[in-house]
Amino acid sequence: MLSSTRNAVSEKKWATPTLVDKALPWERQLPTSREIQRSYASFELDQMARVERRLPFLAVLIASAPLLGLLGTVAGMLVTFAGMAAGNDAPIDTISSGISTALVTTEAGLVIAIPAAFILALLKRQTETTHLELQKQLHARLAENSKL
Numbered sequence: 001m002l003s004s005t006r007n008a009v010s011e012k013k014w015a016t017p018t019l020v021d022k023a024l025p026w027e028r029q030l031p032t033s034r035e036i037q038r039s040y041a042s043f044e045l046d047q048m049a050r051v052e053r054r055l056p057f058l059a060v061l062i063a064s065a066p067l068l069g070l071l072g073t074v075a076g077m078l079v080t081f082a083g084m085a086a087g088n089d090a091p092i093d094t095i096s097s098g099i100s101t102a103l104v105t106t107e108a109g110l111v112i113a114i115p116a117a118f119i120l121a122l123l124k125r126q127t128e129t130t131h132l133e134l135q136k137q138l139h140a141r142l143a144e145n146s147k148l
Contacts, residue, residue: 069109
């Protein structure tokens with residue numbers, strides 16, 4: 001019997017002991033307040049920063065839309081004045097096409113910029129709300145962790 005046990009040990013036929021799961025209630029270690037703060041900060045840096053980094057670029061695009069409309073207005077007015085300078089009996093088509101171009105580009109710039117400005121304001125407000133909610137959850141979790 002002793003020799004068979006030695007053979008089993010030397011040949012590693014016995015099952016190696018396995019560790020008991022650390023998730024047992026009496027062995028579970030609660031995260032420290034520093035770990036909780038680190039996880040929330042990591043989420044904010046990874047997820048929230050992705051959105052907040054893009055907001056200034058969106059603001060620049062929104063601000064440029066009326067300027068592009070103004071550029072089209074100037075181009076349309078140049079066509080109008082060129083038609084008027086051609087002579088006293090300039091055809092009305094030349095003048096009206098320039099005015100039409102000016103009005104259409106102005107309208108397009110405003111149609112793009114106004115709704116986009118509202119969307120940008122909503123996105124900024126949503127990021128602020130999300131940031132405040134994360135802070136609220138962080139403080140609640142820290143308070144709960146300190147009670148245990």
